[in-house]
Amino acid sequence: xxxxxxxxxxxxxxxxxxxxxxxxxxxxxxxxxxxxxxxxxxxxxxxxxxxxxxxxxxxxxxxxxxxxxxxxxxxxxxxxxxxxxxxxxxxxxxxxxxxxxxxxxxxxxxxxxxxxxxxxxxxxxxxxxxxxxxxx
Amino acid sequence: xxxxxxxxxxxxxxxxxxxxxxxxxxxxxxxxxxxxxxxxxxxxxxxxxxxxxxxxxxxxxxxxxxxxxxxxxxxxxxxxxxxxxxxxxxxxxxxxxxxxxxxxxxxxxxxxxxxxxxxxxxxxxxxxxxxxxxxxxxxxxxxxxxxxxxxxxxxxxxxxxxxxxxxxxxxxxxxxxxxxxxxxxxxxxxxxxxxxxxxxxxxxxxxxxxxxxxxxxxxxxxxxxxxxxxxxxxxxxxxxxxxxxxxxxxxxxxxxxxxxxxxxxxxxxxxxxxxxxxxxxxxxxxxxxxxxxxxxxxxxxxxx
Numbered sequence: 001x002x003x004x005x006x007x008x009x010x011x012x013x014x015x016x017x018x019x020x021x022x023x024x025x026x027x028x029x030x031x032x033x034x035x036x037x038x039x040x041x042x043x044x045x046x047x048x049x050x051x052x053x054x055x056x057x058x059x060x061x062x063x064x065x066x067x068x069x070x071x072x073x074x075x076x077x078x079x080x081x082x083x084x085x086x087x088x089x090x091x092x093x094x095x096x097x098x099x100x101x102x103x104x105x106x107x108x109x110x111x112x113x114x115x116x117x118x119x120x121x122x123x124x125x126x127x128x129x130x131x132x133x134x135x136x
Numbered sequence: 137x138x139x140x141x142x143x144x145x146x147x148x149x150x151x152x153x154x155x156x157x158x159x160x161x162x163x164x165x166x167x168x169x170x171x172x173x174x175x176x177x178x179x180x181x182x183x184x185x186x187x188x189x190x191x192x193x194x195x196x197x198x199x200x201x202x203x204x205x206x207x208x209x210x211x212x213x214x215x216x217x218x219x220x221x222x223x224x225x226x227x228x229x230x231x232x233x234x235x236x237x238x239x240x241x242x243x244x245x246x247x248x249x250x251x252x253x254x255x256x257x258x259x260x261x262x263x264x265x266x267x268x269x270x271x272x273x274x275x276x277x278x279x280x281x282x283x284x285x286x287x288x289x290x291x292x293x294x295x296x297x298x299x300x301x302x303x304x305x306x307x308x309x310x311x312x313x314x315x316x317x318x319x320x321x322x323x324x325x326x327x328x329x330x331x332x333x334x335x336x337x338x339x340x341x342x343x344x345x346x347x348x349x350x351x352x353x354x355x356x357x358x359x360x361x362x363x364x365x366x367x368x369x370x371x372x373x374x375x376x377x378x379x380x381x382x383x384x385x386x387x388x389x390x391x392x393x394x395x396x397x398x399x400x401x402x403x404x405x406x407x408x409x410x411x412x413x414x415x416x417x418x419x420x421x422x423x424x425x426x427x428x429x430x431x432x433x434x435x436x437x438x439x440x
Contacts, residue, residue, distance in 0.1 A: 005162055006224060006249070031225040038247045041232030048236035055244055057154040085151060 007131055009060040012040035012049045014077065017067035026062065026094065029120035035127070046073060050080040053089055060127065065095040070105065078109050090130065094118070142172060145271065150244075153271050157246055160263040167392045169263060173270050180269045182379065183372055184290035186280040187300030192326045193279050195359045196300065198234035200277065201243060203365045209274035210242035214265070216258050218281050219249035230279055244273060250281050257281070257290055262391070265293060291319045295377040298322045298368075299352075301340065303332030317343065320352045321378070322371055328356035328363060400437040411436050 011027050013020060020042055027037045040052050053061050061081075063074060074093060081089055093105060094114045102113045111130070114123055144152035160166055185193050185200075194215065201211050215230035228247035237243045248258035257280055258264075268276055280290055291297055299320035317323070317340075325337045333356055340354055353371045357364035404412040415436065419429035 005158070006226075008158075027227055031220065031227040032223055034220075034223040034225040036219075036226045036228060036247075036249050039227060039229045039232050040236075044236065045238065047238040051236065051238035052231065052245075054151060055154055055246055057158045 006034060006036045007060065007127060008036045008038065008056060008058045009062055009127070010038045010040055010049070010053050010056055010058040011062045011064070012044045012052065013042045013064050014044050014046055014049055014073045015065070015067055015069045016043065017065060017069070018042060019066045020064070022066070022094065023062075023064040026064075026120070026123060029124060030127075033124040033128075046076040046080050049077055050084055050086065053081065053086060054084055058089060059131075060090045060092060062092045062094060065093065065097070068096070070095070070097055071101055074105055074110065075108055092123075142169075145267075148271065150241075153244070153267065154246075156267055157264050160260050160267060161248060161258060163260055166260055166263045170266065170388045170392070173266050176266055176379070177269045177272075180274060180276065181296070181372070181377065182265055182269075182276045182278065182294045183296045183298060184278045184280060184294035185298045185300065186290060186320075187302075187326075188305075191300045191302045192359055193300055194230040194233035196324070196326060196357065197230075197277050197279050199359045199362070199365055200369065202235055203369050204275055205237075205240065205242060207369065210272065211275045211277060212244040212246070212268040212271075212273035213277045213279065214246055214248055214258070214261065214268075215279040216248045216250040216261075216281050219251045221251070242273075244268065244271075257293070262293055262388075293379075295379050296321045296372050296375050298324055298372070300324050300326045301336055302327045303330045303336055305336055317352075318347075321375055322368070323352050323354045324364075324368065325354070325356045327358060327360070329358040329361050397434075397437055401433075404437070409436075 009030055011023050013023060027039050030037045038052070038056050038058065040049060044052075049061065049063070052058075061077070063077065065073065070093065074091075078091060081087065081091070090111045091109065092112050092114065093110050097105065097113050097115060102115075105113055112126060141152050141155060145156055156169070160169065185197055187193055197213055197215070201213065204211050213231075213234065215228070217226055217228045217230060219226040226249035228249060231245050231247055234245060246264070248261075248264075250258045257278065261278065265276055265278070278290060278294060297320050299317070299322070301323065302325070323340055325333050325340070327333065337354060337356060344351055344354070355364050355368055355371065357368055359365075412433075415429060415432045418424045419426070424432070
């Protein structure tokens with residue numbers, strides 16, 4: 001039997017960053033919104049995250065960073081995704097990212113940066129809207 | 137079914153494998169896919185790991201994966217977690233307990249959402265198993281949803297069923313209930329570093345001693361200390377494969393036909409098909425007997 005394909009999202013924390021409360025709350029909200037969330041967990045390397053995205057055939061990758069290392073780790077993940085032929089995968093960043101860096105990340109190809117104060121329905125609405133627009 | 141995807145799959149393109157697994161999970165073109173893939177590769181080994189939630193299935197699968205890789209065979213994991221019957225959403229949280237080995241092409245891990253009603257595993261798991269075997273993975277580890285009692289659907293799919301129990305699992309009457317203990321080929325007393333493991337093992341052995349027939353292996357394993365992992369792999373490796381050879385593909389085709397019939401029946405019911413309603417009324421009213429009603433139904437659905 002054929003059913004509508006649910007959106008598949010990999011959520012991961014890269015690098016040395018143990019703060020996983022936020023990513024777990026987001027995981028739960030996306031689950032309740034009908035998405036399939038693959039939780040990849042803490043302390044992932046960029047290489048491991050990209051392998052997970054590939055093998056899981058994910059539509060989106062959500063990275064949570066509260067360590068300040070976003071300008072090192074996010075570009076690395078983006079580069080590895082391109083090298084793996086996964087340009088079609090949308091990348092979201094959540095956590096603590098200074099305003100000036102948000103613009104840089106968006107220029108590099110990140111689809112959205114969700115900072116403190118983001119409401120969960122906003123994230124869900126963004127993904128739904130992009131799905132309707134033909135991404136994923 | 138786009139040919140280039142299958143072509144890329146045949147050239148061992150991992151992304152093509154991942155994409156085909158998604159299609160199989162959605163039930164897209166599975167009849168076509170099974171026919172083109174042909175019978176399962178010989179010598180592969182499908183291992184189902186089952187047991188109640190929290191017993192340590194993901195952790196053990198992760199440890200077993202590393203143990204098997206040390207011996208050489210390649211390993212693919214299909215990890216099933218439940219899907220919400222309300223939202224259709226799922227939080228697939230098995231793989232984060234498994235080792236990430238991005239440099240090792242001999243490891244593939246896929247998380248799957250299992251809708252209820254199909255016995256603790258995702259739909260079309262057989263097609264996904266076939267894909268991974270044909271891609272060349274030697275050992276397939278299937279992690280079921282943490283259900284525990286009654287999820288025996290994996291039995292037909294797997295060569296070896298490994299049932300996980302843990303200390304303080306329940307009293308001895310638990311073991312007498314029909315179901316999992318009967319279909320398990322290997323019983324693992326997991327978390328064997330905790331007190332009470334020996335008592336559970338004794339209870340299980342006692343229960344098994346009373347049953348006639350095939351005796352499953354019973355092992356104590358601790359994923360924390362690594363105790364028992366090597367013996368567990370040896371037992372799994374040496375058991376005779378249970379999946380009978382089905383060279384003709386007869387069973388595949390029967391399953392697909394059953395699915396097609398169920399789908400057409402559901403559609404006829406949903407559209408209140410007059411012919412279907414007549415058959416149902418005749419049967420319930422005793423106008424026709426069961427055999428004739430079934431024959432009429434099959435004729436109707438075959439035409440649809």
